[in-house]
Amino acid sequence: MSLEPQSQDLDQTDWVVYVVTERLKRVSLNEEQTWKKRCVYRVPAFDADLNHKAYQPQVVSFGPYHHGEDHLRPMEEHKHRALLHFLERSKKPLRAFLESLREVARDLEECYDALGPKWKDGGGDGAAGRFLELMFTDGCFMLEILRTATRAVDDYAPDDPIFSNHGKLYIMQYIRRDMLMLENQLPMLVLDRLVAVESDGEKDIEFINRLILNFCSPSTSITRMGNCLHVLDVFRKSMLMKPKMKVQHELGNAGHDDGEEIIQSVTELNEAGILFKKSTTDSLEDISFSNGVLRLPVIVVDNTTESMFLNLLAFERFHIRAGREVTSYLFFMGTIIDDERDVMLLHARGIIQNAIGSDKEVAKLFKSLAKDGILEPDSSLYAVHKKVSNYCKMPLHKCRANLIHIYSSNLYVALSVMAAIFLFVLTIIQTVYSVLSYYQ
Template identity: 45%
Template sequence: MEEESRKGKAAAPWVAAVEEQLRQDGVGDRAAEEARWRKHSVYRVPAHIKKAAAAAAASRYEPQLVSLGPFHHGRTDLQPMEEHKRRALLHLLRRTGRHAGDLASAVEAVAEALEDVYMDLDGDRWHGGGGGGRDRFVKVMVTDGCFLLEVMRTAEVDGEVDDYAANDPVFSRHGELYVFPYVRRDMLMMENQLPLLVLQRLVAVVRGPHKATDDVINDMVLRFVSMTRDPPPITGDGLALHPIDVCHRSLLHGTPPPPPSTSRKRQREDEFVPSATELEQAGVHFSRSPTRSLRDISFRRGTLYIPELAVDDTTEHKLFSLMAYERLHAGAGANEVTAYN
């Protein structure tokens, strides 16, 4: 009787919604869930990570000069760079003879895949459907992508570009000295990533498909964002996800270390790692490793060999972003940058 009564009674709206979601969402389907998580590679940094350090830690994960991608687009304090983004787009179109529609069409063809890259993207503002969300998203991808292409082009020729004024505030020798270091910093902020697929689609239009191979795009970005001098090219692993992925791959080139044994893992939980000062006081000497890979660390006859790493006032922010990437993206592999720090 109770069963019949239950069947005859209309389900509460939330119950019906759950049942409908079960039919449509693929919950419990491992393959479907793996495919869903595989799409994401740009994440909002959770509050618990931002609060883990000092009160000003949040600024370590957010852009300070230029927004790239949707997460920080429209922020009032980043508006001054929007004019320079628009100028970059116009210069690129005039110089190459292409049309804005060519670039928009190239990016529109992969817009859905690009949207999937951003976890927790505001659907009402950016996704397809009414309100021009898709058009707005494509415009940001094209404009921000062309800005980066023009910045990297200017850096390649040491600030001397014919179609910009010699005293241009961004695309000049002056910009290379005083603006580009902070563009590099913001390119490596976790919440400010632009997928390399965007750059690949744009380069294929303005320079031709032969200039838009995976290795060419990876190398172009690496030359600009690398944290070491003369970084080895990252080849054979396909197109990197975004600039952080490029930098991460470059820092960890070479053979991965063997996984630690179970006993070694237990030991690490309580293991205390002395600082460099303490090691030096104990008689340990330091020397540069043969390569700049963070994997190239060894200890021989009282000398600790570690890779050379250039340090400036943006290095801390870059390292924090690389550590956030390892914590948030399952595909980043082991916590090798995190362990190095």
């Protein structure tokens, strides 16, 4: 009787060993290469549900994540028209482009996090072919958008709903917004391959970078950026690039003990004698503090700012090699902006250009974007944070801030103090005059 259960247990154990072994065969131990290629990510539901529209394209899909969604279907027709224009202008056969993309199909698949079986090679029902077609169609459409918006091509009809001047005014702003969403990215490798075939290898990655910058950030004067992952990565790097300078981490004797100490708001810093001025560049890293002057880059806040920053934050959170510069900037700004008075002061200094009207909404936006952020001890902003904090702790500046804060909050008290000071000065003058008259 006791031998039968043992035999049964042995069969179950063998079966589990077999299943686990088969599963392990499909797991790659080359983890470094797997994570290194990944650059397009799904935003988790617990983040996306808080602001669904910030991560979901509203006009056009790029890549597999949102392809085929009902509200994006109307743009598919325009993608195919753009594809015909692209092929006719290139004078190259369709097969040449597809073969070039086929050579890197596996690399393109591995760029996407949690890519569904519908698109993966080996997924059946022509999955590999569908993925290749998607990369080609969306890549051509993206290149046409970038070129038409910057007047690089003009072979579309004057009344074209997308590529005409009318489309540039009313449609391109929404396409630009969708193009900067993390889930809506195409690997740069797609654009690189298409441009290489089209130009017979004469145009390099910097040509594509300039196309993207001219469309997403026309005022940027950056000439070289090197290899980038996708449009969002190009845009992010353009926000951080500035003339090379040595970063001074002047922490004094403070060390890293209170790195999470919250510095005061703009209004309170101003009361402590700190002046606010515009930085010499628009780089988000161009923030400095010296001789009581805090310099901040100019930032334009409009209806697309929240979506743009949320997607940049998500990219920095999921892509380990990206860095955390945007996260640090938003944390710093969220720390010094407490309410509409702070926004008003920065607006008066030309640092915040408010295009949404309400200073209160701008303050609320920065506070929400800074939530859960941190300053890393080795960042340049950490050093600025410490210097500002130490400046405010100096007795003279602390006393000045307290006096201004106390008396400016009560007009009656402030006027009384001013009157008392005035009378005191008059009394001194009268006394001096009386003494001089006596001796004369």
